[in-house]
Structures are given as structure tokens and as C-alpha cells.
Amino acid sequence: MAFLWAIIILAGLGFIFGIVLSICAVIFAVKEDERIGEVAKLLPNYNCGSCGYAGCAQMAEAVVKGQEKKLSKCKPGKPDANFNKIIEYLDKHPNEDGTKIKVEI
């Protein structure tokens, strides 16, 4: 019976925390450019910091806001696996005023 208790307690706690977190995520939601998340997904996501930013999400934010032009600052990133995909993505998703974000490898 002990293992049943273990399952019930862990699943119950996980369920409660999950509900609380998802409610908070809705209440305290911050509007963010959705391209930042997509670019962050295309980066290697090692969060190594060798680009000079705190993590991959911060690098992606700088790229989308046009502050960072050189993708090769990301040291573990590969041209085929990461950089070209990001360039392609940004090419397909221009800014609201129609201008495109220009980045190079």
C-alpha cells in the first residue's frame, strides 16, 4: 500500500501546484513578441552565455529587437542547424510595419 500513497501524494501535489501555476501564469501574463520565443527555440539552448547575454532567451530578444546583428556570437550554434533557420524564420515574419529584421551569420 505504501507505493500507492507515494503515487497519490506526488500526483496530488503536482496537480495542485500545476493548477496554481497556470492560474498565476494567466493572471500575471506579460505580452511579449512571440517571435522571441520562436527564435529562442531555434538557438542551441545550452544557456552557456558565451554570446555575452545572460541566456538564449536574452540573445533571442536582442536579435528580434534588432540590437544584435551577428548570429555567430552564439558559439555552440551551427549555421545549418540554427543560424540559417533563424534567418529564414525572421524573413518570413517581418515587423508590424513591414520591415524585415536583417541578421547575418
Added chain:
Amino acid sequence: MPFIDTFLVPFALAIISSMLIDNVVLSRFYGICPFLGVSKKPQSALGMGVAVVFVIVLASAICWPIYQLLALPEVNLPYMDTVVYILVIASLVQLVGIFIKKYSPSLYKSLGIYLPLITTNCAVLGVVQSNTDQGLNFAMSMANAVGTSVGFLFVIFVFSCIRVRLESSDTPKAFKGVAIALVTAAIMALAFIGLTGMAG
């Protein structure tokens, strides 16, 4: 006054001893990662410290009753403690992250990857685990949590102020950056040994 002797004095002593004498960073060597990573600017060090205080105090308050539940004879699962603590801490860190992102985007930016890394800050798990391992009661574990986390806040803030001064001072080239920071941390740890025996 029995209340003062049996409750207030041990409570205050526990806070002071876990804050200064058994300092979490400098004498137990927990939480070195944020201590070195987020101490370049006093502003972000303060933010990190406050976030850690929040997580440690809340995690201790939530984990203590959960442990009592796990240790009940009918349940009898005390070995599940670490797993449950990690679950609680991870959820709390997510919550803190959501709050900070909403109310202080600049702090969110300067904490960066170190904010989710509070989850793996061993100071948090260490405090919660040692509370229940020592069999402390609720008040004492809260004293331990407050003392330890305020000790962390205090030390990371002092350290960041020292690092700002180090930045502008003329350090030998080989020691620049993290090397001199580690030497500084070691000297701080030596200084804190001087407080041993203060609480009797």
C-alpha cells in the same frame, strides 16, 4: 518571563547563528553559483537575494507540514522527502519568475538564467532538508529559514559591493575577474570564522 526564555531567546539565537556564524555561503558552501554569478552589480545581487529569501522561507513553510504528513505512521514515506521538496521548490521558483517578469522586467533581465537556476540552488534544498533532518519544530525551522536566507542576502550584497570597488581598482592582470572574486570570497569566509562562538 518563561515565554522569553523558552521561545524568544532560542528563536533569536537560531536566526543569528544561521545568518552569521553558520553562514550558508561562507561556512557551509551552499549556493556558490548565484553568489559568484549575480554579484557583479549590487542592484541585481539585492534582487537575487530577495528572491532567494522568498523561496527559502516559503519552501520551508510549505515543506514542513508536508514532511509531517509523509512521516505519519499510516503513510510512512519519510524517504520521499527530497523528491517532494524538489517539486515544491521548482513550483515556487516558477511562481517567483512569473511575478518578477510582470512587476520588474529590468530585474528579470539582469537575473537572466540565474532566476530559474534558484531551483537548483543547493542552499534552498539544503535548508529545507536540514530542518526536517534535525527534527526541528515549525517555529525553529522558520527561524532557520529566515536566518539562512537573510544571511545569503547579506553576504551576496556585501560581496557585490566589494566587487564593484574591485572593478575600478588596479588588480594584477592574472587575477582580473573571477580569480580575484574567488580570493575575496575566501577572505570573507576567513573573516566570518571570527564570529564563531558568538552565540555561545
